[in-house]
Amino acid sequence: MKKNVNIAVVGLGQIGSYLLNELNYKKKDIELKTGKKIKIVAISAKNINKKRKFKINKNIFYKNPLEIIKKAKVDILFEAIGSSDGMSKKIVELSLKNKIHVITPNKALIAKHGDYLSMLAEKNKVNLEFEASVAGGIPILRTIKEGLATNKITKVYGILNGTCNYILSEMETTKDTFSNVLKKAQSLGYAEPGNPKLDLNGYDAFAKIRILSSLSFNKKISKKKCLMEGIENIDYKDIDVTNQLNFRIKLLGITELINNKLFERVHPCLVKKDTYIGNVNGVMNAVIVNGNPVGESILQGEGAGPGATSSALMSDFLSILRGNIKYPFGLPNINRKSVNTYNINNYSNSLYLRLEVRDRPGVLSQITKQLAKRKISVERLIQIPDHKNKTASIIIITHKVNELNAQKCLKSLKSIKNILKDPILIRLF
Amino acid sequence: MKKNVNIAVVGLGQIGSYLLNELNYKKKDIELKTGKKIKIVAISAKNINKKRKFKINKNIFYKNPLEIIKKAKVDILFEAIGSSDGMSKKIVELSLKNKIHVITPNKALIAKHGDYLSMLAEKNKVNLEFEASVAGGIPILRTIKEGLATNKITKVYGILNGTCNYILSEMETTKDTFSNVLKKAQSLGYAEPGNPKLDLNGYDAFAKIRILSSLSFNKKISKKKCLMEGIENIDYKDIDVTNQLNFRIKLLGITELINNKLFERVHPCLVKKDTYIGNVNGVMNAVIVNGNPVGESILQGEGAGPGATSSALMSDFLSILRGNIKYPFGLPNINRKSVNTYNINNYSNSLYLRLEVRDRPGVLSQITKQLAKRKISVERLIQIPDHKNKTASIIIITHKVNELNAQKCLKSLKSIKNILKDPILIRLF
Numbered sequence: 001m002k003k004n005v006n007i008a009v010v011g012l013g014q015i016g017s018y019l020l021n022e023l024n025y026k027k028k029d030i031e032l033k034t035g036k037k038i039k040i041v042a043i044s045a046k047n048i049n050k051k052r053k054f055k056i057n058k059n060i061f062y063k064n065p066l067e068i069i070k071k072a073k074v075d076i077l078f079e080a081i082g083s084s085d086g087m088s089k090k091i092v093e094l095s096l097k098n099k100i101h102v103i104t105p106n107k108a109l110i111a112k113h114g115d116y117l118s119m120l121a122e123k124n125k126v127n128l129e130f131e132a133s134v135a136g137g138i139p140i141l142r143t144i145k146e147g148l149a150t151n152k153i154t155k156v157y158g159i160l161n162g163t164c165n166y167i168l169s170e171m172e173t174t175k176d177t178f179s180n181v182l183k184k185a186q187s188l189g190y191a192e193p194g195n196p197k198l199d200l201n202g203y204d205a206f207a208k209i210r211i212l213s214s215l216s217f218n219k220k221i222s223k224k225k226c227l228m229e230g231i232e233n234i235d236y237k238d239i240d241v242t243n244q245l246n247f248r249i250k251l252l253g254i255t256e257l258i259n260n261k262l263f264e265r266v267h268p269c270l271v272k273k274d275t276y277i278g279n280v281n282g283v284m285n286a287v288i289v290n291g292n293p294v295g296e297s298i299l300q301g302e303g304a305g306p307g308a309t310s311s312a313l314m315s316d317f318l319s320i321l322r323g324n325i326k327y328p329f330g331l332p333n334i335n336r337k338s339v340n341t342y343n344i345n346n347y348s349n350s351l352y353l354r355l356e357v358r359d360r361p362g363v364l365s366q367i368t369k370q371l372a373k374r375k376i377s378v379e380r381l382i383q384i385p386d387h388k389n390k391t392a393s394i395i396i397i398t399h400k401v402n403e404l405n406a407q408k409c410l411k412s413l414k415s416i417k418n419i420l421k422d423p424i425l426i427r428l429f
Numbered sequence: 430m431k432k433n434v435n436i437a438v439v440g441l442g443q444i445g446s447y448l449l450n451e452l453n454y455k456k457k458d459i460e461l462k463t464g465k466k467i468k469i470v471a472i473s474a475k476n477i478n479k480k481r482k483f484k485i486n487k488n489i490f491y492k493n494p495l496e497i498i499k500k501a502k503v504d505i506l507f508e509a510i511g512s513s514d515g516m517s518k519k520i521v522e523l524s525l526k527n528k529i530h531v532i533t534p535n536k537a538l539i540a541k542h543g544d545y546l547s548m549l550a551e552k553n554k555v556n557l558e559f560e561a562s563v564a565g566g567i568p569i570l571r572t573i574k575e576g577l578a579t580n581k582i583t584k585v586y587g588i589l590n591g592t593c594n595y596i597l598s599e600m601e602t603t604k605d606t607f608s609n610v611l612k613k614a615q616s617l618g619y620a621e622p623g624n625p626k627l628d629l630n631g632y633d634a635f636a637k638i639r640i641l642s643s644l645s646f647n648k649k650i651s652k653k654k655c656l657m658e659g660i661e662n663i664d665y666k667d668i669d670v671t672n673q674l675n676f677r678i679k680l681l682g683i684t685e686l687i688n689n690k691l692f693e694r695v696h697p698c699l700v701k702k703d704t705y706i707g708n709v710n711g712v713m714n715a716v717i718v719n720g721n722p723v724g725e726s727i728l729q730g731e732g733a734g735p736g737a738t739s740s741a742l743m744s745d746f747l748s749i750l751r752g753n754i755k756y757p758f759g760l761p762n763i764n765r766k767s768v769n770t771y772n773i774n775n776y777s778n779s780l781y782l783r784l785e786v787r788d789r790p791g792v793l794s795q796i797t798k799q800l801a802k803r804k805i806s807v808e809r810l811i812q813i814p815d816h817k818n819k820t821a822s823i824i825i826i827t828h829k830v831n832e833l834n835a836q837k838c839l840k841s842l843k844s845i846k847n848i849l850k851d852p853i854l855i856r857l858f
Binding site: 137138142151292312 | 560
């Protein structure tokens with residue numbers, strides 16, 4: 001890398017703006033550490049007139065980011081638009097083809113097009129860095145790619161979505177409803193004001209799990225659906241009951257190789273209150289890596305927000321300035337093989353079920369009959385009556401049951417008219 | 430780095446032997462990830478005839494490691510002897526001067542000679558890597574140097590000695606004495622069988638703190654003494670009483686810059702049971718980094734043992750094979766300045782004191798008089814009588830008091846004849 005390095009920042013939302021400020025503020029520190037002089041030569045955003053905390057330098061502003069590649073001499077480009085396709089993909093693709101290093105926090109882009117883009121980067125001998133795409137302030141990708149480089153990693157799991165973790169923690173603390181706490185999260189900037197769906201339904205965490213799997217097991221990114229469930233249907237009632245049973249509800253992302261088959265999943269879990277993961281609360285993220293010979297490694301930190309994200313973007317930036325040309329996924333693309341997917345029907349687990357029922361004789365018998373039919377054995381059953389509405393909540397914790405039987409049973413339960421709502425299912429971890 | 434890379438391993442104790450095995454076992458994996466073919470061309474140990482799990486290849490064995498540099502063509506050398514001076518220093522020095530990359534887990538060597546050796550490495554354009562020197566399985570140095578590269582780090586602390594943490598945890602669980610638990614730790618291989626002193630007196634953790642300070646604050650390694658206390662004087666009585674007060678005793682290493690002055694310390698601390706650090710038990714290590722903008726990052730993992738250490742050595746190894754020439758301390762030596770030391774007399778803290786006294790009238794008054802003289806105000810006082818021996822334990826938790834007054838008071842207390850042993854002092858965290 002030459003001494004004078006030209007930078008472009010594409011996308012000036014919350015993250016892009018924060019980053020731009022950091023780049024300006026830390027110019028000297030960067031020169032001290034790397035010996036490089038950096039210059040921001042191009043910025044781009046959808047709307048130049050949007051209210052921002054800083055003044056946009058119009059001389060380096062581009063309405064169309066693709067123009068940057070033609071007109072400015074850029075060495076390193078930050079993509080901070082954030083969609084999985086469209087302009088995000090176009091600008092990253094064009095940059096790599098023009099031998100420009102790319103740094104991005106865009107998990108959706110990497111989870112979807114990471115294999116293709118990393119091939120482009122390798123071919124053009126430039127870096128494609130995405131530390132900020134998973135668990136912002138926690139340098140987990142670098143830890144897996146470098147810190148634990150020769151370990152045989154068997155399992156990675158954790159709390160990968162700060163929004164969901166905040167909502168679940170806050171519901172427990174305030175005893176408030178899901179929708180009220182969601183509103184609070186939005187007002188605090190923890191959840192997207194417009195459309196928080198991708199956080200709440202598990203999609204965001206799933207994209208991160210895909211990236212983690214690929215790095216941990218040295219495989220191509222899986223395209224197959226596995227298990228993805230969000231927290232949208234969790235009620236304060238679930239939090240309250242599980243709390244009394246000494247559990248907390250956490251949205252976990254989990255990836256492991258079972259007999260060389262990839263099992264990726266994101267879903268709410270009941271975790272014991274006295275475990276490490278049961279005590280990671282609020283917007284915190286945590287990732288746990290099981291490897292050999294290293295044993296269990298735990299990393300915890302702020303998972304989102306412009307500060308944490310910017311910290312990760314800057315670490316990628318310094319790595320490039322220091323001249324480390326690296327394979328985006330830690331090894332040459334030709335050595336990254338496809339992976340078969342684990343058949344989720346074989347997944348066996350204890351379940352928490354909550355059924356809202358009419359408080360009538362025979363209802364419990366209807367339910368237990370269906371459980372027996374699917375060979376689901378009950379470890380614990382709690383019935384909480386609601387005399388006013390003549391209804392009851394029936395909470396069941398089962399012994400281990402395989403997913404196929406569980407789903408068949410759920411289907412049968414749904415057809416019982418005395419069950420008033422779709423059953424809630426949460427898996428025990 | 431050329432395609433065929435020659436390796437030497439000096440020191441074949443627990444760590445060197447494990448590493449040698451890993452290097453052989455993972456040759457293919459390493460080639461897959463880095464494209465390099467590695468060959469072990471030299472090994473050295475004090476005693477060729479010592480009983481080992483593997484057979485020594487006599488063709489590549491050197492009795493005198495310095496001969497390796499003359500006779501074998503080595504690209505990367507692992508130093509696994511482990512002393513701060515002597516042959517450890519000689520072989521590292523000679524290797525760097527001969528443009529051989531060096532990897533070492535030797536915290537004593539780096540804490541003492543790190544500045545000089547890193548200058549040598551920089552001058553000769555080779556790497557000096559020491560990830561394994563601090564918290565084995567936790568890639569904390571890489572995280573600070575790279576993952577959090579542009580953060581302003583304000584404080585780093587943690588549990589850095591697995592032996593001490595194991596002993597303290599085990600005393601709590603088994604209610605056994607310090608010396609019995611130490612014997613158990615030795616038989617399990619957690620503590621040195623011969624001389625565990627460097628673990629128990631805080632020296633080991635202090636060397637790690639010196640390395641962490643230097644990396645976190647981008648300064649030269651401090652040579653000044655600060656505060657170093659071990660766990661040798663802690664009795665089960667202390668663990669029992671503090672437990673009832675909802676505390677645990679942990680040996681913490683702490684480093685921070687206070688008004689641009691370096692305050693490094695290692696000493697036992699009372700930590701609240703419901704905190705994160707209060708729940709890191711057994712041989713685990715944990716490091717907590719406070720940085721801006723990233724916030725608080727926590728890393729936890731196995732801190733010692735040949736598996737964890739080898740994982741860190743191998744990560745350094747792959748980093749070199751990938752061709753990353755790096756400054757050992759993350760920035761050019763010329764930019765690493767000396768740092769002034771914080772005056773410990775100004776350090777103010779709440780204290781736990783345990784005094785073993787004769788159970789006689791007036792003793793308590795003698796003690797409280799001394800406390801009052803030094804303006805030490807008592808938050809809590811517990812007296813536990815031992816009728817059989819006509820003695821009592823007096824436990825005092827003070828409000829904040831500065832170190833100077835605390836030490837003066839301790840000195841006065843020691844001269845009271847009714848106090849039968851040197852008082853035990855543990856600081857609150």
